[in-house]
């Protein structure tokens with residue numbers, strides 16, 4: 001069990017959504033695509049990982065996405081660099097829908113639960129900054145959506 005000092009230390013390392021947004025904006029202003037390996041599946045690269053936050057760049061080819069998931073209690077800032085994603089998320093006891101367009105940014109509360117999918121023809125690139133860090137497992141265990149291999153009915 002952590003001592004009160006450890007709890008204080010851990011709490012002080014959690015960034016605000018404003019700080020997360022500023023980091024996401026800075027990464028988006030550079031060459032975020034350079035952090036993502038080449039390929040045709042959904043893929044990602046880590047830009048920076050600290051005790052306080054992690055920053056990722058994710059590439060979403062057409063038809064790929066993530067089914068409903070949370071972020072393990074982390075708050076986040078998400079910035080769309082290119083392309084367009086559809087997000088469905090839980091809010092007010094219902095599932096809401098919004099489109100995340102290139103240039104747009106969103107902040108996600110620590111209890112945000114959402115599905116994200118690229119329904120457009122072109123690949124989307126996004127920057128994600130999480131605090132506290134979600135770790136690599138956060139991406140590996142999320143359920144993938146791949147409409148390219150899912151038969152339409």
Ligand SMILES: [Fe+2]
Pocket residue numbers: 069070071114116
């Ligand atoms: Fe997410």
